[in-house]
Amino acid sequence: MTVDRILPTDEAYELIGLAQEIADGELAPRVDDFEARGEFPREVLRTVGRAGLLGLPYPEADGGAGQPYEVYLQVLEVLAGRWTAIAEAVSVHTLSCFPVAAHGSEGQRKMLPDMLGGDLLGAYCLSEPQGGSDAANLATRAERDGDDWVLTGTKAWITHGGQADFYNIFCRTGGPGASGISCVLADRDTPGLLPQKPEKTMGLRSSPPAQIVLEGARVPGDRLVGTENGGFRIAMEALDAGRLGIAACSVGLAQAAVDYAASYAREREQFGRPIAEFQGLSFMLADMATQVSAARALMLAAARLKDAGRPFSVEAAKAKLFATDVAMRVTTDAVQVLGGYGFVADHPVERWFREAKVMQIVEGTNQIQRLVIGRSLTRG
Incomplete structure (x- = not known):
């Protein structure tokens, strides 16, 4: 069935048409194979990124498409109708770009064109093994060591864990509760950042989550996103x-x-x-x-x-x-x-x-x- 949509601009109709073309031509023929093998579709996501679908709700000046959120969500809906793991990957990546886009420093924001263009894939590391819903009581710590932050702890259920190029890691830099949490941006090759074996999941098998173990992971001090203790x-x-x-x-x-x-x-x-x-x-x-x-x-x-x-x-x-x-x-x-x-x-x-x-x-x-x-x- 074709959904009867009311969109704000002609450009939005064209964008939905492009998403449908990609969903039917690139996603639908591949989903069963990738799901059966449990293989992460990185190249498929690059195709989606080259089409401009990984930065839709962000400003064009930052490398995004400058689309309203109501348009972006309908693109996600179209993609999910053919391959849910791809749509979820786009959603999580869009979420992962938010800290830098909304709170990043001038230096961090220079990464946005590669983030929003899909050259860099993101992960959002908030949940932990002992507490997913109680995020304010997370245990992962970041301590200063000279000009760097040194991170210790474990993050759980991380979409794109082991696949991402950058990780937003929420960690404790102050006292207990929400007021002691900061956000640190870490690259995939950060020493001590150790993705674990992917989980065996009931669904979304082509994009299983994984734990991220941080064993003294050293991140430059200028990778603190926003203010110290302002991460929650x-x-x-x-x-x-x-x-x-x-x-x-x-x-x-x-x-x-x-x-x-x-x-x-x-x-x-x-x-x-x-x-x-x-x-x-x-x-x-x-x-x-x-x-x-x-x-x-x-x-x-x-x-x-x-x-x-x-x-x-x-x-x-x-x-x-x-x-x-x-x-x-x-x-x-x-x-x-x-x-x-x-x-x-x-x-x-x-x-x-x-x-x-x-x-x-x-x-x-x-x-x-x-x-x-x-x-x-x-x-x-």
Whole structure:
């Protein structure tokens, strides 16, 4: 199904068309092979970068495309409909560029054209083995040694771990709690920065996360992003935008599941007629399609607030919560529509079902999103 989109400019329509062309021509033919082998698609991401899709929401002066967030998210949605791991990689990379783009020094900002052009791939290192949701209590430390920072600790669930060219590492430079956290930008060849073996994941197998062990990793002092002990605010600002990226990935894979299930139902015959004609199944498809449209609308409403420079943190939490829950429900129903065929890897609904689950976890679990939303209602 072609989604009926209302975009702000003719350029945006052309951009969506380009994304669809890449998704159909470059992503769809390769996804099954890469997912089966568990191989990270670095060259595919370079192709996406050369097309200008890795820096869409950043200013043209920095090497980006200067697109509104509502356009960027719809590009992510298109990519996710063909290869969710690629869309998630674009989302995480965009998130990883934020600290330097928003808070970087003049020297750090010279890296932005290579970051936003896709020559340098980024990773965002906030979570740790003992605490993902409780980010304010992270244990990784950075201590001064002459002009350098020396980092010790372990980061967990790092997308692009071992593949990235630069790592935003959130670490403790002060006392306990959120007020003692800083952000340090480290290159992949930093001595003591040790990516571990990739995790064996249920979904997104072509882009598995990995732990990053820091054993006295020495980073130049001028790689502190923003102010000392000001990193937690950077982390939370980045996550607000990143949650919208995950919402877009979820909408994209959910739309793909609806389209595939509806197509299958039109062709599959039982009792002498297509199963789509049975009311029980057609009502299921109707509910699936409606939920996806609602998730898209909520996501774009939050994006428009961001584009207008208005507070959008709570709306981003709502969009991430709703879109990812919808993706889980819709992909579950898509498997059901296909019956036994939905349970085998011959059909992509099995993969989308596995991928939808992680969307409820990354960039803050959906329980954390409910906490954010609930507090906004009860704190007055």
